[in-house]
Amino acid sequence: MTPALELRNVTRLYPGEPPIRALDGVDLRIDPGEMIAIVGPSGSGKSTLLNIMGTLDRPTSGDVLIDGIDTASLGDRQRSGLRSGRLGFIFQSFHLLEGMRVVDNVANGLLYRGIDRSTRLKRAREALELVGLADRAATRPPKLSGGQRQRVAIARALVGDPALILADEPTGNLDSQTSEDILELLEDLNAHHGATIAIITHDLEVAERIPRRINVRDGRVEDTAAPPPIPVEVPA
DSSP: OOOSEEEEEEEEEESSSSOEEEEEEEEEEEOTTOEEEEEOOTTSSHHHHHHHHTTSSOOSEEEEEETTEEGGGOOHHHHHHHHHHHEEEEOTTOOOOTTSOHHHHHHGGGGGGTOOHHHHHHHHHHHHHHTTOGGGTTOOGGGSOHHHHHHHHHHHHHTTOOSEEEEESTTTTSOHHHHHHHHHHHHHHHHHHOOOEEEEESOHHHHHTSSEEEEEETTEEEEEEOOOOOOOOOOO
16 A cells, blocks of 8 residues: 655754754655544654655755655755645635635636646535535635635645645634534544545644544654544443
């Protein structure tokens, strides 16, 4: 099985005296169909790890493979194409175009893949149906709630059928009930539609409900799995 993402001994240094070691020999593999949480305090290297995983930054050393493709030899245009074709992004602040219909915001996820407009719109409507917003396709984002905006952003991430979805603090701007709804949606997309999802968060409550956790501290990672549930004895 080809991993959706593989990092091999990845290091990221920033200028300084001595250099700042934001990532320190990180090894990480995410297989298709997994859902993981990447968690760590501010300054742990979590954001740097996200940028490396999303090919938004290059490592100082080490290998980054996306869906089996080694990114080291790719130029900027090729990396942009790789992001468009094999990665989906969900952001805390949604990043929707306010004056554009919801369906067009979602279809924009396919804009740089050479797909004709009618096919883009068809696939956008299918993605909106998956997130429960098929009836809001013609609406513009200012008319939506925060939770609905995040569902649109999730549909945009899904529309290209990416190898990996990177969700950066996807519940950070939402109230507790809406956060729960969004997490349940992501869990459903993973369990029933095979979406491979990495949630980057500082919220331990979010991380603890996800079976596999990557704890980041001082530029290093610890890969952990949630313990199995304690069996409950039911009286005969």
